[in-house]
Amino acid sequence: MRLRAMAKINLGLDVIRKREDGYHEVRMIMQTVRMYDTLEIRKKQAPGISLRSNLPYVPSDERNLVYKAAKILMDEFHVEEGLSMKLTKSIPVAAGMAGGSSDAAAAFVGVNRLFRLGLSQEELMKRAVQVGADVPYCVMRGTALAEGIGEKLTPLPPMPECYVLIGKPGINVSTKTAYENLRLDAIQRRPDIDGMIAAIRNQDLRSITEKMENVFEPGIMEKYPVIGEIEKFMEERGALKAMMSGSGPTVFGIFEDREKMFAASEALKKSGLAKTVFASRIYNRSE
Numbered sequence: 001m002r003l004r005a006m007a008k009i010n011l012g013l014d015v016i017r018k019r020e021d022g023y024h025e026v027r028m029i030m031q032t033v034r035m036y037d038t039l040e041i042r043k044k045q046a047p048g049i050s051l052r053s054n055l056p057y058v059p060s061d062e063r064n065l066v067y068k069a070a071k072i073l074m075d076e077f078h079v080e081e082g083l084s085m086k087l088t089k090s091i092p093v094a095a096g097m098a099g100g101s102s103d104a105a106a107a108f109v110g111v112n113r114l115f116r117l118g119l120s121q122e123e124l125m126k127r128a129v130q131v132g133a134d135v136p137y138c139v140m141r142g143t144a145l146a147e148g149i150g151e152k153l154t155p156l157p158p159m160p161e162c163y164v165l166i167g168k169p170g171i172n173v174s175t176k177t178a179y180e181n182l183r184l185d186a187i188q189r190r191p192d193i194d195g196m197i198a199a200i201r202n203q204d205l206r207s208i209t210e211k212m213e214n215v216f217e218p219g220i221m222e223k224y225p226v227i228g229e230i231e232k233f234m235e236e237r238g239a240l241k242a243m244m245s246g247s248g249p250t251v252f253g254i255f256e257d258r259e260k261m262f263a264a265s266e267a268l269k270k271s272g273l274a275k276t277v278f279a280s281r282i283y284n285r286s287e
């Protein structure tokens with residue numbers, strides 16, 4: 001069985017408060033994009049889980065989120081057979097695009113099917129949060145409002161068709177450190193999440209992009225000015241708006257015009273500003 005684990009972007013990202021347990025309460029507009037890792041899974045005779053990946057620097061033991069997800073289901077349902085998995089990564093790692101979370105979501109969906117465990121999507125999402133705050137969303141996919149620590153999800157109508165240019169500079173930002181360094185009392189501009197939901201319901205792409213805001217961006221951009229440079233580069237080449245995704249450092253630009261996006265993509269590759277450049281488009285649940 002072969003599954004696609006798709007990346008996400010945050011069209012809007014607000015952090016409301018820090019909880020007692022150290023996690024933060026968020027309000028985010030999530031959107032799946034057509035950039036994906038591939039997870040191949042099959043049964044094997046010997047018991048246990050084996051995992052291979054195409055990237056030497058991604059762990060292929062129990063630290064891998066795919067492994068964690070598979071183990072949760074196999075333990076709960078006392079699966080006696082073995083599982084063999086092969087992960088081929090294309091989504092940049094530690095990039096703010098939920099690559100690992102989406103791989104884990106694919107493992108939940110795949111293991112449920114392969115061993116005929118009979119769990120509904122909702123039942124998978126309940127278990128998914130044990131692996132990471134964004135994993136339930138990665139099971140659901142599409143356009144959604146995420147609240148709580150990211151696990152309370154409200155599906156939204158698909159955002160209007162558009163093109164997404166992805167540019168990741170050659171730096172890594174840890175999600176944990178980004179949350180730890182966020183000064184909630186110093187946040188100056190709050191994203192208008194409710195306004196964005198209205199704009200999505202109205203299928204108004206311009207209004208959606210006008211409302212794009214991420215509270216992590218000022219702090220991370222101050223440390224890594226290249227993020228702002230990539231945004232400017234995209235906007236000068238036709239992006240309605242460009243912004244950092246999640247805790248960064250990946251930048252995405254929203255384009256109405258496909259040709260402009262491809263031209264910007266080629267130029268960005270040549271510029272040397274970004275290490276990974278990928279021309280993509282949004283993915284909707286109905287596809």
Ligand SMILES: C[C@@](CO)(OP(=O)(O)O)[C@H](O)COP(=O)(O)OP(=O)(O)OC[C@H]1O[C@@H](n2ccc(N)nc2=O)[C@H](O)[C@@H]1O
Binds near residue numbers: 028095098
């Ligand atoms: C910031 C966001 C925005 O979508 O995405 P990424 O930048 O990681 O893609 C998410 O909130 C990331 O969710 P996810 O990556 O699943 O987080 P987890 O693995 O559960 O947690 C990693 C660390 O981030 C912090 N964390 C995470 C989520 C949250 N709501 N509050 C937190 O404080 C915790 O310190 C935790 O130890």
Ligand SMILES: Nc1ncnc2c1ncn2[C@@H]1O[C@H](COP(=O)(O)OP(=O)(O)O)[C@@H](O)[C@H]1O
Binds near residue numbers: 057059092099103
């Ligand atoms: N399947 C996986 N893919 C990528 N990274 C993984 C995976 N499993 C565990 N990790 C670890 O998780 C960390 C961040 O993963 P990733 O999901 O790419 O971050 P982000 O959600 O911030 O983009 C990496 O440092 C990596 O070592």
